Amino acid sequence: MLTKTQEQIFFVIDFDSTFTKVEGLDELAAIALAGNKDKDKIVSEIKSITDRGMLGEIGFAESLKARVNLLPANREHVDILVDFLMGKISDSFQRNRDFITQNQENILIVSSGFKDFIVPVAVSMGVKEENVYANTFRYDAEGNITGYDESNLLSQDKGKVKLLQQLNLDGDVFAIGDGYTDYELRESGLANKFFAFTENVERQKVVEKADEVVASLDEFLYINGLSRSQSYPKSKIKVLLLENVHPKAVASFKSEGFQVELLKGALDEEELIEKIKGVSILGLRSKTNLTKKVLEHPNASRLMAVGAFCIGTNQINLDECERRGIAVFNAPYSNTRSVVEMAIGEMIILTRDIMTKSNKMHEGIWDKSAKNSYEIRGKKLGLVGYGSIGTQISVIAEAMGMEVYFYDAVDKLALGNAKKCKSLEELFGVADFISLHVDGRKSNANMIGEKEFAMMKDNVIFINLSRGHVVEIPALVKALKSGKVWGAAIDVFPYEPKTNDEEFVNELRGLPRVILTPHVGGSTEEAQANIGEFVPSKLLQFMNNGSTYGSVNFPELQLPALEGAHRLLHIHQNVPGILAKINGIFAKHNVNIKGQYLKTTNEIGYVITDVAKEYSDEIVEELKGIDNTIKFRLLY
Ligand SMILES: NC(=O)C1=CN([C@@H]2O[C@H](COP(=O)(O)OP(=O)(O)OC[C@H]3O[C@@H](n4cnc5c(N)ncnc54)[C@H](O)[C@@H]3O)[C@@H](O)[C@H]2O)C=CC1
Numbered sequence: 001m002l003t004k005t006q007e008q009i010f011f012v013i014d015f016d017s018t019f020t021k022v023e024g025l026d027e028l029a030a031i032a033l034a035g036n037k038d039k040d041k042i043v044s045e046i047k048s049i050t051d052r053g054m055l056g057e058i059g060f061a062e063s064l065k066a067r068v069n070l071l072p073a074n075r076e077h078v079d080i081l082v083d084f085l086m087g088k089i090s091d092s093f094q095r096n097r098d099f100i101t102q103n104q105e106n107i108l109i110v111s112s113g114f115k116d117f118i119v120p121v122a123v124s125m126g127v128k129e130e131n132v133y134a135n136t137f138r139y140d141a142e143g144n145i146t147g148y149d150e151s152n153l154l155s156q157d158k159g160k161v162k163l164l165q166q167l168n169l170d171g172d173v174f175a176i177g178d179g180y181t182d183y184e185l186r187e188s189g190l191a192n193k194f195f196a197f198t199e200n201v202e203r204q205k206v207v208e209k210a211d212e213v214v215a216s217l218d219e220f221l222y223i224n225g226l227s228r229s230q231s232y233p234k235s236k237i238k239v240l241l242l243e244n245v246h247p248k249a250v251a252s253f254k255s256e257g258f259q260v261e262l263l264k265g266a267l268d269e270e271e272l273i274e275k276i277k278g279v280s281i282l283g284l285r286s287k288t289n290l291t292k293k294v295l296e297h298p299n300a301s302r303l304m305a306v307g308a309f310c311i312g313t314n315q316i317n318l319d320e321c322e323r324r325g326i327a328v329f330n331a332p333y334s335n336t337r338s339v340v341e342m343a344i345g346e347m348i349i350l351t352r353d354i355m356t357k358s359n360k361m362h363e364g365i366w367d368k369s370a371k372n373s374y375e376i377r378g379k380k381l382g383l384v385g386y387g388s389i390g391t392q393i394s395v396i397a398e399a400m401g402m403e404v405y406f407y408d409a410v411d412k413l414a415l416g417n418a419k420k421c422k423s424l425e426e427l428f429g430v431a432d433f434i435s436l437h438v439d440g441r442k443s444n445a446n447m448i449g450e451k452e453f454a455m456m457k458d459n460v461i462f463i464n465l466s467r468g469h470v471v472e473i474p475a476l477v478k479a480l481k482s483g484k485v486w487g488a489a490i491d492v493f494p495y496e497p498k499t500n501d502e503e504f505v506n507e508l509r510g511l512p513r514v515i516l517t518p519h520v521g522g523s524t525e526e527a528q529a530n531i532g533e534f535v536p537s538k539l540l541q542f543m544n545n546g547s548t549y550g551s552v553n554f555p556e557l558q559l560p561a562l563e564g565a566h567r568l569l570h571i572h573q574n575v576p577g578i579l580a581k582i583n584g585i586f587a588k589h590n591v592n593i594k595g596q597y598l599k600t601t602n603e604i605g606y607v608i609t610d611v612a613k614e615y616s617d618e619i620v621e622e623l624k625g626i627d628n629t630i631k632f633r634l635l636y
């Protein structure tokens with residue numbers, strides 16, 4: 001029997017779908033029935049009985065009996081289940097193992113599941129075996145489950161209530177769970193509070209009855225001011241991901257406990273203003289414009305970080321983000337290779353006139369001839385923009401026997417035998433192929449128009465996989481129709497549909513020898529998966545320890561891991577004296593600084609201070625109150 005002082009709190013925690021992500025008995029059925037032709041039918045029958053029991057639609061004793069009767073399981077299946085459940089412990093429980101071990105005297109697992117699989121899992125997390133209250137299976141001599149101990153209170157209707165009555169805990173009782181039977185502890189007056197736990201399942205009927213709804217154990221600990229691994233629960237931090245970013249990105253944020261919403265398409269300004277409300281982390285690709293209007297709207301006031309799940313960041317008002325203390329990250333190299341391969345492939349397709357030949361074949365026309373068909377070997381490639389993509393194309397094109405020329409706005413080292421041109425005019429005068437790889441900065445709008453096409457050699461092959469606004473489409477159409485441009489491959493357009501449901505409208509449609517692709521230069525499985533890992537890792541480093549390494553608009557700081565300290569992040573306008581004021585506050589309160597880092601841009605300063613554990617709310621308020629403060633964050 002547990003007896004505690006009055007101020008003590010007992011944490012009565014449910015197991016299935018709370019401590020672990022799944023329902024143990026359902027999983028046991030799936031394991032036991034593996035290979036059975038009626039598996040799906042029986043498992044879904046068991047699941048539906050579980051759900052009805054959880055919602056209080058049928059009595060618990062009836063639901064348990066019905067489920068165990070349907071279960072052809074044995075000891076071996078239970079062992080397999082234990083291994084499986086070890087990997088299914090709820091993420092927020094795993095994060096807060098310390099809380100469990102430190103409070104093991106007061107943590108009770110009260111479950112209508114079975115000790116046979118609960119004890120090993122709970123004990124592995126620091127729960128005391130004697131504090132696990134659950135049913136036990138009965139087995140026959142061969143180890144087959146034949147039933148369960150029906151005298152156990154937890155196998156009966158209102159079993160949890162009966163058990164708590166018997167335990168007669170001396171202190172406050174907080175019940176945490178996802179099911180109706182957990183709420184019944186509160187209803188009966190045996191628990192002071194019921195916390196509906198929604199990390200794994202959310203049942204409306206249970207949520208409605210709760211004193212508090214907690215999306216994670218972090219949130220429960222935060223609400224109750226208990227020691228925890230996250231200073232602020234991530235389940236309260238909203239992540240909005242747009243433009244169908246890779247599922248890996250969603251998984252990274254979810255496994256850290258964030259509240260994640262993924263939308264398939266891009267959003268226009270008004271839609272984004274609506275959706276950005278309460279969002280702290282925004283993920284987008286090339287089609288969503290993050291404008292000043294969106295950023296200055298009160299709905300965007302919680303925004304801390306933006307991830308461009310692509311290379312280009314021209315769609316984001318980087319300066320406005322910086323002024324507002326919002327760090328922006330991108331994936332500068334993850335899709336480089338994909339663009340390179342597409343550009344090279346398109347050069348070959350166009351110069352062999354494969355589009356025309358293939359179209360004819362589909363119409364049944366066999367036109368075997370070498371007319372208008374050339375090799376790329378020995379031809380001159382002109383690259384406009386010699387950055388990550390341009391240089392990689394340069395190396396590969398040269399290896400394929402092309403002569404490479406390039407023009408870049410800044411002085412770039414020529415790779416291999418590539419030749420640097422001093423002007424666009426010089427480049428256009430010599431190139432048989434022109435491929436654009438400049439970035440999408442505003443000043444590059446309409447960089448290629450009638451005047452530029454006129455400078456090019458006749459019958460040039462023209463490729464644009466950079467940004468749509470770089471090329472004047474009417475001028476390109478004219479150049480194609482006049483024969484100045486022999487063929488073109490265009491992947492990016494001044495206006496691009498927001499989703500796959502919108503029609504693509506453009507004057508280039510229907511022209512011969514023009515490859516049109518829906519902005520897929522960087523859309524390969526490999527690139528998207530790489531980006532889906534890379535960008536979240538940057539965003540998470542920023543959120544978890546303040547590192548801004550790789551940010552495209554923020555002072556870059558790579559910080560050591562945070563150990564045994566509080567980390568205070570202060571973002572301010574870059575005016576004289578802020579660091580002195582910050583340190584003045586620490587000195588005044590006699591707080592020992594364990595480490596401090598400062599980096600500035602023209603616009604902002606970013607100061608990170610690691611302090612010994614003790615600090616007061618007063619200090620935090622004073623730090624936030626320093627003039628010219630933009631944002632303040634506290635981590636541990
Ligand atoms: N179609 C697609 O799916 C994709 C398109 N892109 C586009 O490709 C662009 C280039 O990517 P990276 O090579 O990684 O960028 P990068 O920043 O490494 O290279 C861009 C180069 O263009 C040069 N440049 C900019 N404006 C110029 C001008 N007016 N004249 C001459 N040179 C100029 C810059 O100095 C720089 O060297 C991205 O910014 C993005 O817009 C990138 C990935 C996928």
Ligand SMILES: O=C(O)C(=O)COP(=O)(O)O
Pocket residue numbers: 285286287309310311312313335519520522523
């Ligand atoms: O990486 C880039 O800059 C791209 O243009 C690719 O954009 P996307 O992610 O396909 O919208």
